[in-house]
Amino acid sequence: MKLDSSISAVITGGASGLGAATAKQLASYGVKVALFDLNAEKGEALAKELGGVFCEVNVTDDASVDAGFAKSRAAIGQERILINCAGTGNAIKTASRDKNTGEVSHFPLDKFNMIIQINLVGTFRCIAKSAAGMMTLDPIDGERGAIVNTASVAAEDGQIGQAAYSASKGGVVGMTLPIARDLSREFIRVNTILPGIFNTPLLAAAPEPVKQALGAQVPHPARLGNPEEYASLATEMCRNAYFNGEDVRLDGAIRMAPR
Numbered sequence: 616m617k618l619d620s621s622i623s624a625v626i627t628g629g630a631s632g633l634g635a636a637t638a639k640q641l642a643s644y645g646v647k648v649a650l651f652d653l654n655a656e657k658g659e660a661l662a663k664e665l666g667g668v669f670c671e672v673n674v675t676d677d678a679s680v681d682a683g684f685a686k687s688r689a690a691i692g693q694e695r696i697l698i699n700c701a702g703t704g705n706a707i708k709t710a711s712r713d714k715n716t717g718e719v720s721h722f723p724l725d726k727f728n729m730i731i732q733i734n735l736v737g738t739f740r741c742i743a744k745s746a747a748g749m750m751t752l753d754p755i756d757g758e759r760g761a762i763v764n765t766a767s768v769a770a771e772d773g774q775i776g777q778a779a780y781s782a783s784k785g786g787v788v789g790m791t792l793p794i795a796r797d798l799s800r801e802f803i804r805v806n807t808i809l810p811g812i813f814n815t816p817l818l819a820a821a822p823e824p825v826k827q828a829l830g831a832q833v834p835h836p837a838r839l840g841n842p843e844e845y846a847s848l849a850t851e852m853c854r855n856a857y858f859n860g861e862d863v864r865l866d867g868a869i870r871m872a873p874r
């Protein structure tokens with residue numbers, strides 16, 4: 616897909632981190648961008664900077680996502696690109712024993728379900744609604760649209776406490792090929808990135824020595840990933856017409872240890 620001002624893109628989680636970097640990179644090619652996010656303050660500011668539109672969207676809420684697509688399509692036209700970056704995680708053991716009291720407890724199911732709803736169902740909701748919109752467009756150079764999802768290396772090597780996060784991201788990896796097959800007759804491509812450890816606001820709370828220690832675990836280059844490096848791959852997945860149905864690790868060759 617040729618990236619220029621005739622193309623519109625929706626970026627979920629676009630107010631921050633990997634989504635924000637991708638919105639900036641797409642906008643640098645002239646692509647019109649709509650940022651879907653819960654964070655209105657950061658989203659409005661970035662949308663203004665990029666000449667795009669901000670839509671306050673909760674990807675777990677059907678009506679909210681419908682309203683977001685209605686707003687973005689009215690402002691910048693039907694998107695040919697969807698980048699799914701909205702997501703979050705938690706760290707709770709499946710069952711554990713309190714170190715002091717010995718009391719046994721288990722992973723609260725509502726907290727497990729919340730991560731699945733945001734990362735997996737939220738991603739699928741945006742894909743399904745966006746693909747339906749893309750199908751109203753005429754193909755350009757044999758293509759109607761391109762979709763990029765964000766999983767995590769935790770889909771393959773989840774750490775202690777990551778049962779919910781890994782399940783959600785494993786679901787994103789698992790659905791990539793069948794969705795690409797579902798949409799192939801409509802000339803819409805679907806790919807997924809599995810990021811390693813990236814330097815985004817998600818990690819901002821960690822002290823500098825912790826970030827350095829995490830970076831040092833990466834075989835090469837021995838540092839955290841830059842959001843621009845994620846954006847570069849996401850952009851190529853949109854641009855390259857032969858890239859389809861693929862899950863790609865972007866991780867400096869790291870394989871996560873149990874903890």
Ligand SMILES: NC(=O)c1ccc[n+]([C@@H]2O[C@H](COP(=O)([O-])OP(=O)(O)OC[C@H]3O[C@@H](n4cnc5c(N)ncnc54)[C@H](O)[C@@H]3O)[C@@H](O)[C@H]2O)c1
Nearest residue numbers: 628631632633652653673674701702767810812813815817
């Ligand atoms: N940073 C990393 O190291 C890393 C590694 C692997 C995977 N990921 C994944 O990449 C994606 C982006 O992460 P990031 O590091 O840029 O994090 P981030 O916290 O900087 O950005 C995530 C954005 O998603 C938004 N969001 C969260 N829940 C939402 C909801 N229900 N509806 C709409 N928006 C919502 C947040 O407001 C935030 O702006 C996430 O799916 C994350 O799991 C990140």
